[in-house]
Amino acid sequence: xxxxxxxxxxxxxxxxxxxxxxxxxxxxxxxxxxxxxxxxxxxxxxxxxxxxxxxxxxxxxxxxxxxxxxxxxxxxxxxxxxxxxxxxxxxxxxxxxxxxxxxxxxxxxxxxxxxxxxxxxxxxxxxxxxxxxxxxxxxxxxxxxxxxxxxxxxxxxxxxxxxxxxxxxxxxxxxxxxxxxxxxxxxxxxxxxxxxxxxxxxxxxxxxxxxxxxxxxxxxxxxxxxxxxxxxxxxxxxxxxxxxxxxxxxxxxxxxxxxxxxxxxxxxxxxxxxxxxxxxxxxxxxxxxxxxxxxxxxxxxxxxxxxxxxxxxxxxxxxxxxxxxxxxxxxxxxxxxxxxxxxxxxxxxxxxxxxxxxxxxxxxxxxxxxxxxxxxxxxxxxxxxxxxxxxxxxxxxxxxxxxxxxxxxxxxxxxxxxxxxxxxxxxxxxxxxxxxxxxxxxxxxxxxxxxxxxx
Numbered sequence: 001x002x003x004x005x006x007x008x009x010x011x012x013x014x015x016x017x018x019x020x021x022x023x024x025x026x027x028x029x030x031x032x033x034x035x036x037x038x039x040x041x042x043x044x045x046x047x048x049x050x051x052x053x054x055x056x057x058x059x060x061x062x063x064x065x066x067x068x069x070x071x072x073x074x075x076x077x078x079x080x081x082x083x084x085x086x087x088x089x090x091x092x093x094x095x096x097x098x099x100x101x102x103x104x105x106x107x108x109x110x111x112x113x114x115x116x117x118x119x120x121x122x123x124x125x126x127x128x129x130x131x132x133x134x135x136x137x138x139x140x141x142x143x144x145x146x147x148x149x150x151x152x153x154x155x156x157x158x159x160x161x162x163x164x165x166x167x168x169x170x171x172x173x174x175x176x177x178x179x180x181x182x183x184x185x186x187x188x189x190x191x192x193x194x195x196x197x198x199x200x201x202x203x204x205x206x207x208x209x210x211x212x213x214x215x216x217x218x219x220x221x222x223x224x225x226x227x228x229x230x231x232x233x234x235x236x237x238x239x240x241x242x243x244x245x246x247x248x249x250x251x252x253x254x255x256x257x258x259x260x261x262x263x264x265x266x267x268x269x270x271x272x273x274x275x276x277x278x279x280x281x282x283x284x285x286x287x288x289x290x291x292x293x294x295x296x297x298x299x300x301x302x303x304x305x306x307x308x309x310x311x312x313x314x315x316x317x318x319x320x321x322x323x324x325x326x327x328x329x330x331x332x333x334x335x336x337x338x339x340x341x342x343x344x345x346x347x348x349x350x351x352x353x354x355x356x357x358x359x360x361x362x363x364x365x366x367x368x369x370x371x372x373x374x375x376x377x378x379x380x381x382x383x384x385x386x387x388x389x390x391x392x393x394x395x396x397x398x399x400x401x402x403x404x405x406x407x408x409x410x411x412x413x414x415x416x417x418x419x420x421x422x423x424x425x426x427x428x429x430x431x432x433x434x435x436x437x438x439x440x441x442x443x444x445x446x447x448x449x450x451x452x453x454x455x
Contacts, residue, residue, distance in 0.1 A: 012052055021336060023057045037119055059090035068097030075108050082115050093153040096141055104136050110393040111301050115143060119179055121168050142168040145207070146180045153187040154207075169206035170238060182211035189218035191241075199252075202227065206420060208232070221265065223249035229256040236300075239264040246283050251293045257360035262303035287346050288329035298334040307343035330362050338368040338396075344375035344403075359386040362392060367394055379404075380423035400431060401439040 011019070027043045047054045048060060062081070067074045082090035104112075109132045116123055116139070123131050123139070131139065145154070146169070176334045188211070190199060200222050201208075208214070208231035220227055221240035235257045240250075255262060256338065265285075275326060280296045285293075287306045294301065331337055350356050359382055371387075379402060390397055404419060424440075431438040 010051060016056060019053070019056050020060070023053075027060050028351045052434075054338070055384075058087060062087045062090040064093040064095070064096045065091060066097065067096070071104065071140065072108075075112070075140055075378050078140060078147065079108065079111060081147055083109075089150050091148040093155075094144065094148065094151060095155045095157060096144075096406060097157050098137070101329055105134065107418065112139065112143060115147075116168070117173065117196060118334070119143075119146060120175060121171050122125050123168075125167055125171065138166075139168065142166060145182070145361065146172060149181060151185050153298065154185060154189075155187075156190040165203060166206045166447055169210060170272055173206050173209040178210075182207070185211040185214055187216040187218075188214050189239075194396075200233070203376060205231070208396055221245040221250070221253075222304055223252075229253065232251060232256055235260050237262040237373065239304075241266050244283055245285070247285050247293060250285060250290070254294050257297070259300040260294065260297040261300050263301060264303075265290055265306040266305075266307060269392055272401050275330065286329075287342065291329060291331060295333065297321070299335075300336060301334050302336050303339045304331065304334070305339075305341040306335060332361070332364045334364050335366060335368055337364050339371075340367060340369070341371040341448070344372045347372075347376065347379075349376070350379040355381050355385050357385050357389075360383045360389050363394065365393060366396060368396050369399040369401075371399075371403070373401075373403045375404050376404055377419060380427055384423060384430065387427060387434065387436075390434045392435065397434075397436055400441065402427075403441050 016023075023043060023046060026046070043057055046057045057185060067077075081091060113123065113132075145151070146262075150313075162366055172178065188204075188207075190204070199220065201219060212231070213234060214232070215235060216237035216239075217235045218239040218241065220243035223245055229252065232253075233256060236259060238254070238257060238260055239262075240253070245253075250265075254263075261451045290306055331340060347358065349358055359370070363386075383400070383402065386394075386400075428438055
């Protein structure tokens with residue numbers, strides 16, 4: 001008697017946990033939810049297969065959303081989450097770009113007007129004759145934020161200035177009791193606006209009032225408006241990207257945070273140029289000054305990145321070379337520091353002897369990872385003394401990255417440094433014996449990406 005073949009295994013008969021993992025893998029790599037691209041379009045097809053798969057896959061599909069492209073598509077997404085509360089609760093991350101300037105259908109305008117009224121919002125406060133004609137973008141953005149109470153991450157990329165400074169969010173923040181809370185928001189990032197306006201943190205005052213628990217903040221480093229800084233005391237991860245900030249402004253921002261665990265300043269050691277309030281402004285904060293300013297956080301700071309990615313003046317598209325090389329700056333006082341990244345162009349080495357204690361005197365005993373980008377030709381020789389001091393001075397060190405690729409601000413008119421191969425060979429052997437990973441020219445991983453994955 002011939003054996004009876006087993007019936008084919010149907011996908012829907014698998015345990016729901018396994019189906020969910022498959023859907024996550026299908027969606028992995030797609031940065032846009034509800035936008036018809038890559039994994040999102042495949043996952044949306046899965047949602048239409050059966051009620052079971054829709055229930056499992058929809059929360060994954062709606063987990064992220066990119067507000068951009070056609071305004072009508074973003075309006076359709078907002079309409080959906082307004083009508084289905086479970087999908088609104090599934091949204092955890094929003095990226096907001098300036099969409100195409102197409103209008104909304106009359107039925108959408110009527111629907112969203114009713115949504116605003118249920119939230120107790122007064123669209124007449126926008127102070128325009130026809131708010132839906134001139135402010136559709138601003139209204140949709142603010143309603144979208146208001147409807148996603150489980151939001152963990154919010155990012156504005158190339159935003160367009162809202163003339164009303166988020167008037168609707170201001171109304172929500174002023175309510176007593178409040179109908180909207182963003183208490184789960186942990187990560188907030190914003191960049192420059194399309195017209196070149198300098199966007200300071202104070203622009204988002206209303207948002208910060210609704211989101212009292214933001215822990216990770218990434219923003220351009222322009223001198224702040226002090227009235228908004230009371231809302232960032234809970235921030236533990238601070239990343240200041242391009243911009244133009246004075247030492248006083250940097251001190252104001254960092255001193256308003258109770259305990260910074262991770263700090264990144266792309267412009268450290270580079271000249272920053274910007275037109276602020278009609279005046280050409282120049283600032284350059286060398287690494288030693290940055291270290292002094294953030295020293296109140298030396299007990300808690302675990303990750304420090306000073307200019308490892310380089311920067312340049314975006315206002316004039318001029319690349320500014322590092323002119324502030326320093327000898328002897330140190331982070332030894334930061335007793336909890338585990339990761340230290342620097343731009344090697346800011347390091348001034350003694351000329352009397354290639355094998356010096358430059359790095360030994362720079363690093364704390366707690367260091368685990370030390371990365372040098374755009375390293376100068378003297379770096380390997382000075383690294384040898386660090387390698388010989390690992391057992392005694394740096395017992396937790398497990399990774400060294402030495403990158404000799406010039407960063408964007410150093411590329412014009414300069415040759416790539418040539419390391420002495422003998423020094424590289426000695427380094428490789430010493431680090432191998434010490435059990436330390438020695439990485440040459442490894443790609444730079446943006447800490448921002450890691451933060452997004454964690455949230």
